[in-house]
Amino acid sequence: MNIRNIAIIAHVDHGKTTLVDKILHQTNVFRANQESGELIMDNNDLERERGITIFSKNASVEYKGTKINVIDTPGHADFGGEVERVLKMADGVILLVDAFEGPMPQTRFVLQKALQLNLKPIVVINKVDKANCRPDEVHDAVFELFFNLDATEEQLNFPTFYGSGKNGWFNSSLEQCADITPLMDGIIEHVPAPKTPEGTLQLQITSLDYSSFLGRIAVGKVTRNSIEENQWITLMQADGTAKKQKVRELYVFEALGKRKVTKVHAGDICAVVGVEDFNIGDTIADAEAPEALPVISVDEPTMNMLFGINNSPFFGKDGKFVTSRHLRDRLVKETEKNLALRVVDTDSADSFLVYGRGILHLGVLIETMRREGYELTVGQPQVIVKHIDGKKSEPYETLVVDVPQEFASKVIDLVTRRKGEMLIMETKGEMQHLEFEIPSRGLIGLRTQMLTATAGEAVMAHRFNDYKPWKGLIPGRNNGVLIAKEAGSTTAYSLDKLQDRGSFFVDPGEEVYKGMIIGENNKPGDLVVNPNEGKKLTNMRASGSDGAANIAPKILMTLEECMEYIQHDECIEVTPNFIRMRKTILDEEERKRTAKSMKAEA
Numbered sequence: 001m002n003i004r005n006i007a008i009i010a011h012v013d014h015g016k017t018t019l020v021d022k023i024l025h026q027t028n029v030f031r032a033n034q035e036s037g038e039l040i041m042d043n044n045d046l047e048r049e050r051g052i053t054i055f056s057k058n059a060s061v062e063y064k065g066t067k068i069n070v071i072d073t074p075g076h077a078d079f080g081g082e083v084e085r086v087l088k089m090a091d092g093v094i095l096l097v098d099a100f101e102g103p104m105p106q107t108r109f110v111l112q113k114a115l116q117l118n119l120k121p122i123v124v125i126n127k128v129d130k131a132n133c134r135p136d137e138v139h140d141a142v143f144e145l146f147f148n149l150d151a152t153e154e155q156l157n158f159p160t161f162y163g164s165g166k167n168g169w170f171n172s173s174l175e176q177c178a179d180i181t182p183l184m185d186g187i188i189e190h191v192p193a194p195k196t197p198e199g200t201l202q203l204q205i206t207s208l209d210y211s212s213f214l215g216r217i218a219v220g221k222v223t224r225n226s227i228e229e230n231q232w233i234t235l236m237q238a239d240g241t242a243k244k245q246k247v248r249e250l251y252v253f254e255a256l257g258k259r260k261v262t263k264v265h266a267g268d269i270c271a272v273v274g275v276e277d278f279n280i281g282d283t284i285a286d287a288e289a290p291e292a293l294p295v296i297s298v299d300e301p302t303m304n305m306l307f308g309i310n311n312s313p314f315f316g317k318d319g320k321f322v323t324s325r326h327l328r329d330r331l332v333k334e335t336e337k338n339l340a341l342r343v344v345d346t347d348s349a350d351s352f353l354v355y356g357r358g359i360l361h362l363g364v365l366i367e368t369m370r371r372e373g374y375e376l377t378v379g380q381p382q383v384i385v386k387h388i389d390g391k392k393s394e395p396y397e398t399l400v401v402d403v404p405q406e407f408a409s410k411v412i413d414l415v416t417r418r419k420g421e422m423l424i425m426e427t428k429g430e431m432q433h434l435e436f437e438i439p440s441r442g443l444i445g446l447r448t449q450m451l452t453a454t455a456g457e458a459v460m461a462h463r464f465n466d467y468k469p470w471k472g473l474i475p476g477r478n479n480g481v482l483i484a485k486e487a488g489s490t491t492a493y494s495l496d497k498l499q500d501r502g503s504f505f506v507d508p509g510e511e512v513y514k515g516m517i518i519g520e521n522n523k524p525g526d527l528v529v530n531p532n533e534g535k536k537l538t539n540m541r542a543s544g545s546d547g548a549a550n551i552a553p554k555i556l557m558t559l560e561e562c563m564e565y566i567q568h569d570e571c572i573e574v575t576p577n578f579i580r581m582r583k584t585i586l587d588e589e590e591r592k593r594t595a596k597s598m599k600a601e602a
Contacts, residue, residue, distance in 0.1 A: 007089070010107060015126045023061060023184070067268075085280060089221045091191060097142055120191055168180065196265075200291065217272065222266045229261075238295045244287060258271055303440065308327075309350045310574075310575065321375070342355040379566075398465050399460065402431050402432070402459045408425075423437055448561055448564060482519035484528075494534075505520075517582055569585070
């Protein structure tokens with residue numbers, strides 16, 4: 001059977017998952033009367049809520065007698081580890097670019113990986129129905145990007161399609177047509193069939209699936225020869241060990257599900273059941289003459305956070321898994337499939353250092369654990385510092401901001417205060433396009449400030465660039481916090497009197513504990529307050545007049561906002577139903593003593 005393996009890569013929100021929807025509908029995967037919904041491939045709760053793809057997924061469709069395996073990939077730089085490994089399964093890529101925004105930093109990052117693997121690119125310029133789109137300029141910009149990334153002569157000769165995923169058409173010219181047939185024909189014409197070199201069996205495991213009946217399932221592309229049911233194979237691992245094992249069952253992808261088969265030939269993507277103790281990057285090879293494929297290399301993480309057990313006065317009230325053994329097992333399990341993540345033990349048995357690609361990458365892990373019933377404490381995100389040639393060095397990123405012209409000066413001011421340097425400033429329609437080089441530390445907490453300063457109009461994206469010399473101190477948040485003095489339940493009477501001190505993260509009637517952060521101070525410096533004081537009643541006053549308290553509603557913060565908000569002496573308590581910020585040391589006197597001793601040491 002004819003096979004084409006294609007991965008869809010693009011920047012966030014340029015329309016990858018919508019394009020996959022259209023391909024599924026075009027090839028009649030669904031019955032005429034079947035409800036399929038939108039963004040079919042984003043089937044995880046977190047993906048649906050945030051409207052982003054986090055995990056790459058496979059689907060396969062049949063078109064004109066050819067089987068097309070489609071791989072949908074995430075667009076955020078934080079999930080680059082996902083993209084790096086699944087590109088090994090593809091023979092061609094569809095590079096999707098927004099007709100207004102053009103190539104963005106993430107487009108560059110993923111395209112570079114694809115070109116290095118010698119994949120055949122097809123460029124699709126999406127959203128040409130937008131009001132101020134500029135498809136011709138974008139096409140030139142994409143060509144320039146290919147040229148800058150040292151594409152070969154053949155890769156530079158890429159076919160281009162224009163269209164609108166939302167309206168369901170793609171054509172080789174700017175003329176609107178009925179559906180996406182021209183693009184489907186283009187895939188069959190331009191993407192090469194998988195190369196199948198001679199030799200014994202080779203299959204590299206590029207992702208894993210899990211089933212409660214079958215256990216862990218290895219997924220990958222058969223590079224050479226073929227694999228059969230009940231065949232003896234050798235599992236070649238990254239550290240050089242080889243284990244003899246037997247294949248129990250084989251599945252190939254069909255539409256959105258899998259179909260059981262007895263044999264899979266080279267070039268097709270399949271799922272293998274029965275292989276045990278494998279990791280991503282291992283090779284399934286011939287039993288007699290095994291040869292391993294090169295291991296998948298993934299870029300280093302740039303940020304770490306301290307994960308610990310929940311040790312606040314409220315521990316164990318909310319979650320099912322609260323011990324350090326639960327936490328450790330869960331983190332180790334995560335590293336099996338999340339290649340860009342690393343877990344390191346610390347001096348304390350109750351806490352672990354977790355290394356990841358960025359705030360979103362770590363935030364999604366914490367959010368997933370929280371929904372599974374874990375309770376944990378996480379510290380402030382720290383960047384990873386290296387010593388290169390005897391100099392202290394830190395990671396730098398390229399930051400791209402698109403913002404209406406009247407806000408450009410505010411953005412430049414915000415970024416330069418955080419040690420960023422402007423590289424490019426150009427006008428795109430009514431928007432100002434700014435590019436900066438900024439230390440990764442400077443990005444922590446920048447998004448919330450940026451959105452406040454630009455009335456929510458700024459669109460920012462960043463990607464890791466390189467390690468460069470340390471830039472010195474970067475200012476944190478300007479205001480201090482309000483800290484609860486004792487444990488108890490907050491009262492409307494107290495909060496009403498404290499309103500001129502700052503704004504609150506709690507409502508009346510909420511349980512708080514000593515050392516918990518309950519609001520933001522209006523001034524620099526922390527302030528310990530008592531939010532639990534009741535109204536003293538005499539027989540002169542009616543107790544009903546308490547309703548006269550006018551309290552502003554509490555500020556709601558997401559997990560990522562909390563991660564960006566806290567300082568080095570604070571942490572976040574995360575449980576299935578609550579996210580609370582607190583001081584690491586809960587007792588006020590103890591905090592003062594520690595601060596004094598740290599000053600003396602400095």
